[in-house]
Amino acid sequence: MERVNTLRTTRNLPDGPLLELLETTDKAVARYLKESAREVCRSVFGNEVQLRGLVEWSNVCRRDCYYCGLRRSRALPRYNLTSAQILACCEKAWAKGIDTFVIQGGENPAGALQLVPVVKSIRERWPGAIITLSLGELPFSTYAALREAGANRYLLRHETANPALYGRLHPAPDALESRLACLQELRRLGFQIGMGMMVGSPGQTPENLLEDLRLIQQWRPEMIGIGPFIPQEDTPFTHCPPGSAETTLRLLAILRLMLPTALIPSTTALAVLTGGKEAGLEAGANVMMPVFTPETEKRKYDLYKGKHHV
Numbered sequence: 001m002e003r004v005n006t007l008r009t010t011r012n013l014p015d016g017p018l019l020e021l022l023e024t025t026d027k028a029v030a031r032y033l034k035e036s037a038r039e040v041c042r043s044v045f046g047n048e049v050q051l052r053g054l055v056e057w058s059n060v061c062r063r064d065c066y067y068c069g070l071r072r073s074r075a076l077p078r079y080n081l082t083s084a085q086i087l088a089c090c091e092k093a094w095a096k097g098i099d100t101f102v103i104q105g106g107e108n109p110a111g112a113l114q115l116v117p118v119v120k121s122i123r124e125r126w127p128g129a130i131i132t133l134s135l136g137e138l139p140f141s142t143y144a145a146l147r148e149a150g151a152n153r154y155l156l157r158h159e160t161a162n163p164a165l166y167g168r169l170h171p172a173p174d175a176l177e178s179r180l181a182c183l184q185e186l187r188r189l190g191f192q193i194g195m196g197m198m199v200g201s202p203g204q205t206p207e208n209l210l211e212d213l214r215l216i217q218q219w220r221p222e223m224i225g226i227g228p229f230i231p232q233e234d235t236p237f238t239h240c241p242p243g244s245a246e247t248t249l250r251l252l253a254i255l256r257l258m259l260p261t262a263l264i265p266s267t268t269a270l271a272v273l274t275g276g277k278e279a280g281l282e283a284g285a286n287v288m289m290p291v292f293t294p295e296t297e298k299r300k301y302d303l304y305k306g307k308h309h310v
């Protein structure tokens with residue numbers, strides 16, 4: 001309990017106690033950690049859960065991340081939503097009172113460039129909306145054009161703060177360094193940025209998670225997206241065990257105590273393991289992202305097993 005109280009009041013803990021908190025077998029301490037995070041979240045955001053309308057605009061990807069169901073080597077029917085379809089998804093979200101849209105997709109620089117006029121149209125149609133993008137690593141000129149068109153936020157999970165582990169999750173020449181360079185540029189352009197890691201990715205150690213916490217503490221992103229690794233068929237990691245929901249929840253709670261004002265979603269990957277989005281909210285998350293992708297394409301955004309059952 002004392003460690004949780006220290007973390008709550010100072011927003012920090014030395015490495016040893018932080019690791020112990022992450023790995024504790026004392027259920028009462030784990031419960032206290034999550035309850036404290038929930039309380040801090042409530043003191044900052046009240047009882048409201050913020051909603052984002054998620055539009056999975058394309059599953060075309062040039063990368064081959066070993067864990068992901070959209071990786072380019074995987075046989076999958078590919079799609080791109082048209083501008084009209086994207087606007088229709090936003091329209092549906094707006095009609096439900098959602099003023100923040102998240103447009104996410106595989107990494108496709110040519111496709112991303114075609115999104116510039118779409119972002120412009122969304123901005124003109126809903127001047128007060130918040131437009132969040134999650135399109136991977138792109139040429140800096142494309143980031144600039146998207147920002148100029150009116151996008152406000154950009155989610156680019158760092159996936160792991162350990163360069164060697166990053167190398168085991170992604171084929172060369174993909175590297176953590178270039179991911180961080182993108183995040184730095186996005187910030188320079190005035191985007192609010194989102195970072196985060198995959199919990200329990202193959203080969204990850206508790207010390208690696210500590211590195212993630214320190215990186216996030218150092219960068220202080222406005223958004224933090226974390227979720228457990230979940231294996232997907234026809235990927236190199238298909239037989240690897242999933243990450244732990246409990247560890248993900250503890251990390252979420254620790255991050256809430258470290259960065260009280262961060263926007264933290266209760267992710268779908270976590271919900272696959274816990275059976276719903278409640279557990280994340282009870283551990284300090286304050287955001288949910290209902291999906292507005294058209295039914296005809298939804299199943300093709302096939303990141304990991306169980307995604308479509310949430």
Ligand code: SAM
Pocket residue numbers: 067068069070104105106107134135136137155156157159197198227228229230231232269303304
């Ligand atoms: N392509 C962009 C990118 O990589 O940043 C955005 C879309 S990507 C599908 C969004 C996130 O999905 C990734 O950051 C990754 O953490 C997560 N993801 C992919 N495969 C996953 C898996 N098997 N289990 C859990 N999360 C996964």
Ligand code: SF4
Pocket residue numbers: 061062063064065068069070071072105106107136
């Ligand atoms: Fe592509 Fe993103 Fe999946 Fe990597 S995680 S394969 S970049 S969609």
